[in-house]
Amino acid sequence: MDAVARLAESVREADTVVALTGAGTSTASGVPDFRSESGVWNRFDPEDFHYQRFRTDPAGFWADRVELHETMFGGDIEPNPAHDALAELAEDGHLHAILTQNTDGLHAATTPAELVELHGNAHRAVCDSCGRRTDAASVRKRVESGERPPRCEDCGGVIKPDVVLFGERLDERDLRRAREHARRADAFLAIGSSLSVEPAASLPRVAARSGAVLAIINLDETPVSPMADYDVRGDVTEVLPKLAERVEDA
Incomplete structure (x- = not known):
């Protein structure tokens, strides 16, 4: 057997x-996986997705995050x-x-x-201040339209992907x-x-x-x-x- x-x-x-x-x-x-020769972290710098960067440069973080999401989930998944x-x-x-x-x-x-x-789940987003969750696709569209960083409709806090970032x-x-x-x-x-x-x-x-x-x-x-x-x-x-x-x- x-x-x-x-x-x-x-x-x-x-x-x-x-x-x-x-x-x-x-x-x-x-x-894609993360750590193989063709993995995500050979195409992106992990430090760009650190929580500290989200806090200090949320506009730049979100610009890179949209590109990362498209690389990871942009195909027919x-x-x-x-x-x-x-x-x-x-x-x-x-x-x-x-x-x-x-x-x-x-x-x-x-x-x-x-x-x-x-x-976490990359298809959700969450306000870093009040915890309000929303669909990430709509947030990415706002970022692509120039809203950097995207802000919570309830409290005005900065929205982050509902995933565990480096440093979290x-x-x-x-x-x-x-x-x-x-x-x-x-x-x-x-x-x-x-x-x-x-x-x-x-x-x-x-x-x-x-x-x-x-x-x-x-x-x-x-x-x-x-x-x-x-x-x-x-x-x-x-x-x-x-x-x-x-x-x-x-």
Whole structure:
């Protein structure tokens, strides 16, 4: 029996299954990753998207942010077979929560599982003063029309993308929810993530220390791979559909 078949048995036997997804889950949808040779940070300077720059030069920040958003999400971005497989597992009661490092909103479009967007959602914007949220597309149009920086219609504060910028802490409520899901998991799947960015990278360790079966599904080895019960190397758009099929066929 291969590793995917054995993992399918563990998923079927688990009362609570939690998945953590990273950039590798969305690259097949046309969303570029960040750190490969062709990644976003080889085309843009990460410092341009630091929270301190947003505070001191919000006009320049937003000019660059519109260009970054177009690079990342300007194509035909649709859920891929990895998203569909996770949605299928959730619909059939075999996946209870998704914790994602991605800001592309693709899980929100597909899954009935509880979703924790650890790094926010690039399709939303939020007032940095009063917290009012709005659709990011309309804000980008205002920026393109010359409103730099865009300001909140309620309080006049500067609007920022509803994502965690460099220099910002993750939302404490979301981080608490994610850690609680990891602690309660009977099986924890880390999917398409290099597991190199904290604090999200610590979640598989939290799950394993709490007794969960830990599976890593990724093209490359990760720092957490040595402690995993299953270390499946492969394309997540191929592995996850196979996993969902084997879970359902049993």
